[in-house]
Amino acid sequence: xxxxxxxxxxxxxxxxxxxxxxxxxxxxxxxxxxxxxxxxxxxxxxxxxxxxxxxxxxxxxxxxxxxxxxxxxxxxxxxxxxxxxxxxxxxxxxxxxxxxxxxxxxxxxxxxxxxxxxxxxxxxxxxxxxxxxxxxxxxxxxxxxxxxxxxxxxxxxxxxxxxxxxxxxxxxxxxxxxxxxxxxxxxxxxxxxxxxxxxxxxxxxxxxxxxxxxxxxxxxxxxx
Numbered sequence: 212x213x214x215x216x217x218x219x220x221x222x223x224x225x226x227x228x229x230x231x232x233x234x235x236x237x238x239x240x241x242x243x244x245x246x247x248x249x250x251x252x253x254x255x256x257x258x259x260x261x262x263x264x265x266x267x268x269x270x271x272x273x274x275x276x277x278x279x280x281x282x283x284x285x286x287x288x289x290x291x292x293x294x295x296x297x298x299x300x301x302x303x304x305x306x307x308x309x310x311x312x313x314x315x316x317x318x319x320x321x322x323x324x325x326x327x328x329x330x331x332x333x334x335x336x337x338x339x340x341x342x343x344x345x346x347x348x349x350x351x352x353x354x355x356x357x358x359x360x361x362x363x364x365x366x367x368x369x370x371x372x373x374x375x376x377x378x379x380x381x382x383x384x385x386x387x388x389x390x391x392x393x394x395x396x397x398x399x400x401x402x403x404x405x406x407x408x409x410x411x412x413x414x415x416x417x418x419x420x421x422x423x424x425x426x427x428x429x430x431x432x433x434x435x
Contacts, residue, residue: 213240214272216260218247220418222428224329224382227414228282229269231378234410235297236289240271246423283317286375298375305362309369309376312354316379323347327390328428329382331418335431337391344392351383352395359401367404381405390432 215233217226233240245268261270263278270280271288279288290298299306322343340348358369358376369376384405387394394402405411 213238214243215240216243216245216268216270216272218245218268219421219423219425220244220414221332221421221423222329222425223247223268224324224385225267225282226269227329227382227385228378229271229285230414231381231410232282232286232289232298232375233271235373235375235378236293237297238289238293244417247425283313283379286313286378290375298378300362300370300374302362305370308358308362309374312358312369312376313379315354316383320347320351320383323351323383323386327386327392327432329386330389330428331385331415333389333429335390338432340392348392348394352398355380355398355401356395359397368401373408377405381411 213233215229217223217230220226230242247268260272261267263270263280267280269282269285270278271285272278273288273292279285286298299309322341326341326344355369362370364371366372368374369380384402386392387398387402388406406415
């Protein structure tokens with residue numbers, strides 16, 4: 212059975228992506244939650260199971276010799292392992308857009324990540340976003356609008372059915388909600404669909420049940 216190491220469900224956005232990818236694969240996997248930044252963190256991340264990723268999570272082991280880290284790499288590995296029909300749209304144009312959007316999410320939106328860390332257990336008071344975050348939000352709305360208009364069809368998600376692109380953007384949805392960031396009206400339906408998804412509800416339930424608190428992720432946003 213595959214084994215997926217993840218961080219705290221309340222805070223670890225990349226862990227959420229890896230976990231959703233495993234759920235989307237339909238394959239059985241063992242989930243191992245590793246508390247981030249506790250007293251044993253530095254020693255734990257030096258262990259053999261974490262060495263390939265330099266201690267970062269998520270990290271997926273498939274048997275004793277196959278190891279995959281980085282959420283997007285986990286998506287692609289599981290896509291291959293399941294025959295290539297679960298993660299990306301079948302239409303070539305939709306698939307190209309979905310992969311491009313996933314890659315942009317993976318490498319961009321630095322201000323949004325930096326100024327609004329994921330905390331799935333909190334709803335903070337709304338404050339005006341910084342100019343850099345406002346630019347990230349505008350780009351996010353542009354991407355979502357294009358995907359929904361071109362390839363959303365009758366489905367609730369970016370490309371109709373829940374897929375890899377939604378896996379990559381799901382933690383962003385939680386940030387938008389936690390910090391009450393401004394979004395276009397059309398985006399609200401997509402955000403509700405993400406949060407209502409059974410896998411997201413399972414993850415949120417796990418986050419609510421955690422005892423760990425990391426103070427730096429509990430700080431309210433600063434006024435722009």
